[in-house]
Amino acid sequence: MKIIGITGRSGCGKSSATNFLVEQGYPCIDADQIAREVLLPGSVCLVQLQSYFGQDILEPDGTLNRHLLADRAFATPEGTQRLTAVTQPEILRRIEDRLAQSQKAGADLVFVDGAVIVGTPFEARCDALILITAPYETSVLRICARDGITAEMARRRLDAQTSLETLRAAATVEIVNDGTPMQLKDKVKAYLTSLRKEDHG
Ligand SMILES: CC(C)(COP(=O)(O)OP(=O)(O)OC[C@H]1O[C@@H](n2cnc3c(N)ncnc32)[C@H](O)[C@@H]1O)[C@@H](O)C(=O)NCCC(=O)NCCS
């Protein structure tokens, strides 16, 4: 079974590309969705995050205040590293569980969408890595529109993430999402065609 990672910095269009692949019937594992499951009320990871980022990141009912944690964790590269160190082992374990299920179901190809693949042990599990990119200020505008945060917060989020140079060095292919959503779909389609050619040639 071939594993293809889809990565890129915040707001580049990973989810948009993955949604298209799901529409086309490809099995996709969403690492952000798994990350949400890992931080449900009562999880051990939440307790560890609280001790570093503050007791108030949890609401009185035990749910995570995602905005507050994001503000604190993405404020510095160290904070982002700490967030990753706490959550990543459990996220990777759950991704492996889902991959095993896909393999059992007879899938020959699985896509894994994750902002944090490069530099993790999961990078070596990927047979290919698609990097989605968009111009910096385009990403800022898209993040602000989607999440209702200020441009300053969006830039901070981007600046705390793995550099584009590092991501490019690890990627098999780069898809530049600087046009319309339709153009992004066309680029993903072209990649799928090249993949089929590779498999049959
Ligand atoms: C801090 C949290 C709660 C903020 O949630 P919120 O809903 O506000 O934002 P969202 O999850 O959409 O993340 C915003 C952007 O930051 C990226 N991001 C999330 N965590 C990290 C991280 N540890 N390092 C770098 N980028 C990250 C996301 O993929 C996305 O591009 C959330 O990002 C989180 O739980 N992060 C830790 C888990 C993780 O590492 N997720 C990435 C899995 S691939």
Ligand SMILES: Nc1ncnc2c1ncn2[C@@H]1O[C@H](COP(=O)(O)OP(=O)(O)OP(=O)(O)O)[C@@H](O)[C@H]1O
């Ligand atoms: N080509 C495009 N033109 C206009 N808007 C776009 C385009 N691609 C994506 N978007 C929008 O930009 C926002 C960010 O895209 P998306 O959520 O796919 O990025 P992402 O890489 O998954 O982000 P994150 O890692 O922050 O979750 C979304 O609201 C999406 O609808």
